[in-house]
Each structure stands twice: as structure tokens, then as C-alpha cells.
Amino acid sequence: YPENPELPFWTAVTLAQTGELEKALLIFNDVFSRNGNLRELVPRIVQAGFLTVEQNVLQEILAQ
Numbered sequence: 001y002p003e004n005p006e007l008p009f010w011t012a013v014t015l016a017q018t019g020e021l022e023k024a025l026l027i028f029n030d031v032f033s034r035n036g037n038l039r040e041l042v043p044r045i046v047q048a049g050f051l052t053v054e055q056n057v058l059q060e061i062l063a064q
Contacts, residue, residue: 005035013051021057029064039064 009031015024032039042061045051053061 005031005038009035009038009041013045016053016057016061017051021060025060025064028061032064 008027012024012027012031039062046053046058
């Protein structure tokens with residue numbers, strides 16, 4: 001389902017979670033350009049514990 005941006009979104013989340021931030025940021029950039037609503041999901045998944053990153057990393061992700 002290449003038209004579904006949720007699949008690469010969760011790939012980017014996994015990459016960020018495992019420390020592969022450079023790769024994750026590239027994917028987040030693409031995902032957010034296709035569906036800006038997914039950007040709003042990032043702080044929520046951090047708050048829910050699905051993504052544990054430092055505040056500066058969170059800001060980098062949201063800046064994509």
C-alpha cells in the first residue's frame with residue numbers, strides 16, 4: 001500500500017526508537033509532506049510511551 005503514509009510513518013517511529021534518526025527523519029519528512037496530520041500524532045505517541053526520545057529529538061522530528 002504505497003499510497004498509505006501510515007506504514008512508512010511507523011517505520012520512521014521504529015527507526016527513531018532504535019537510534020537511526022537520520023533514516024527516520026528522511027521518512028518523517030516524506031510522510032508529513034503527504035499527510036500533515038501524522039505530525040500531530042508524534043507528541044501523542046511519545047506521551048503514550050510508544051516512542052521514547054529526548055525533547056530535542058522530538059523537536060527535530062516535528063520540524064520535518
